[in-house]
Amino acid sequence: MPTETLALNGGTPIRSASLPAPYLGTSVYGREELDLLTEVIEKKLPFREYGDGTPHMVRDFEREARAYFDMPCALATATGSGSHYCAMAGVGVGPGDEVIIPSFGWYTDFEAPVLVGATPVFADIDRSLNMDPADFERKITPRTKAVIVVFFQGATNDMDAILRIARAHRILVIEDCAQACGATYKGRKIGGLGDVACFSFQQNKILSTGDGGLLLARDPVIFERAVRFHDLGFVRPSLKAQFGEEHVPEFSGCQFRMNEFTGAVALAQLRKLDSAILDVTRRHYRNLKKRVLEECPGLKLRPVGDADGDAGIAFFMDFGAPSRAAEFAKALSAEGIRVGPSSGCCNLLNTALVQKKQQVHPALPPFGPGCPGENIRYSPDQCPQTDEIVNSMVCVAIAPPFTDADLDDIARGIIKVWRSRT
Numbered sequence: 001m002p003t004e005t006l007a008l009n010g011g012t013p014i015r016s017a018s019l020p021a022p023y024l025g026t027s028v029y030g031r032e033e034l035d036l037l038t039e040v041i042e043k044k045l046p047f048r049e050y051g052d053g054t055p056h057m058v059r060d061f062e063r064e065a066r067a068y069f070d071m072p073c074a075l076a077t078a079t080g081s082g083s084h085y086c087a088m089a090g091v092g093v094g095p096g097d098e099v100i101i102p103s104f105g106w107y108t109d110f111e112a113p114v115l116v117g118a119t120p121v122f123a124d125i126d127r128s129l130n131m132d133p134a135d136f137e138r139k140i141t142p143r144t145k146a147v148i149v150v151f152f153q154g155a156t157n158d159m160d161a162i163l164r165i166a167r168a169h170r171i172l173v174i175e176d177c178a179q180a181c182g183a184t185y186k187g188r189k190i191g192g193l194g195d196v197a198c199f200s201f202q203q204n205k206i207l208s209t210g211d212g213g214l215l216l217a218r219d220p221v222i223f224e225r226a227v228r229f230h231d232l233g234f235v236r237p238s239l240k241a242q243f244g245e246e247h248v249p250e251f252s253g254c255q256f257r258m259n260e261f262t263g264a265v266a267l268a269q270l271r272k273l274d275s276a277i278l279d280v281t282r283r284h285y286r287n288l289k290k291r292v293l294e295e296c297p298g299l300k301l302r303p304v305g306d307a308d309g310d311a312g313i314a315f316f317m318d319f320g321a322p323s324r325a326a327e328f329a330k331a332l333s334a335e336g337i338r339v340g341p342s343s344g345c346c347n348l349l350n351t352a353l354v355q356k357k358q359q360v361h362p363a364l365p366p367f368g369p370g371c372p373g374e375n376i377r378y379s380p381d382q383c384p385q386t387d388e389i390v391n392s393m394v395c396v397a398i399a400p401p402f403t404d405a406d407l408d409d410i411a412r413g414i415i416k417v418w419r420s421r422t
């Protein structure tokens with residue numbers, strides 16, 4: 001088959017106009033969000049607990065989230081990071097405990113254990129771009145109390161293996177679902193697989209409120225501690241109903257409450273998460289995958305834990321080597337196809353970053369003798385696969401505003417560049 005001249009070499013690009021911005025939740029904002037926001041304004045009830053009437057947005061969101069994710073307890077938070085800090089308090093990790101986190105994750109995955117005085121220990125990723133179960137098992141020590149598993153850009157790793165290893169070693173599993181809200185693993189919603197789950201509703205996320213988060217928990221005591229930590233040690237009426245009897249004495253906490261405006265948008269978004277967002281991204285993803293795999297023999301995609309459960313927000317191609325991926329990305333961008341996911345992660349084992357993040361507060365000592373993590377020394381060779389795997393992938397983001405014509409251009413761009421390879 002004759003190959004077309006690449007735009008990179010002076011040929012006509014597949015697209016001259018940019019693709020729509022790959023925003024997910026915010027791109028489907030509409031009447032539903034406005035109606036609930038209007039109710040908050042008209043009733044003048046922006047605080048979740050009291051006012052002249054009955055505030056119900058955050059409480060309804062938590063109730064519907066419990067049903068959607070099939071988890072017994074749900075706590076809405078002001079940010080996704082806030083839900084992580086509450087998760088740390090909930091599972092009760094602290095000085096002397098180790099928390100295993102993936103080398104490729106978000107800053108919060110490192111900071112949350114550090115802020116409670118626990119020690120993050122890195123496990124490498126596999127080609128799913130999520131934690132490698134074999135390296136997770138290698139990094140377990142008698143001090144390991146919890147593992148944070150990140151689901152990067154809508155898809156899982158081999159969660160059966162992660163859960164099996166964690167259970168065998170009595171390690172609590174925290175799912176970081178910030179970039180995969182609504183994705184499933186073997187028929188179950190992620191967020192309902194482990195002990196605790198954290199979500200972010202920041203602007204780039206699948207469900208978006210600008211900023212916001214959610215914590216799910218299975219165990220009522222873990223949940224009560226998280227609730228208390230999120231609200232200065234208190235349990236207020238709208239949350240008390242979720243765990244009945246109080247088991248935990250009051251303690252100092254932070255303030256990560258979600259307000260009713262955020263709750264209103266979160267509620268409207270949750271109600272249309274499947275119909276307006278995921279049904280669309282998944283349909284586009286399936287069609288793109290079928291066409292590209294038919295027309296690009298040999299092209300490999302990111303191997304995920306359960307392809308059927310993928311949220312469909314990012315089409316990752318695995319070129320097996322960073323140099324080949326970089327060449328492909330450059331040629332595809334020149335064709336007018338935007339390359340890159342809608343929300344990022346980074347190699348957290350980057351030494352400079354880790355050194356900076358270990359300094360918890362200017363008045364506190366960094367990790368070192370006599371401090372948490374005393375015996376931990378970080379260096380990139382602890383997770384040698386991370387950079388190679390991440391840089392071998394090329395991704396095209398998919399979002400609800402994309403039309404069939406946009407997806408046709410993406411497919412034609414990928415096929416054109418693939419066929420032109422020498």
Ligand SMILES: Cc1ncc(COP(=O)(O)O)c(C=O)c1O
Pocket residue numbers: 079080081082105106108109150176178179199200201202211212213343344345
């Ligand atoms: C994987 C992951 N975890 C946690 C967070 C933190 O969420 P937030 O920005 O809402 O605090 C993010 C946000 O980008 C994320 O991508």
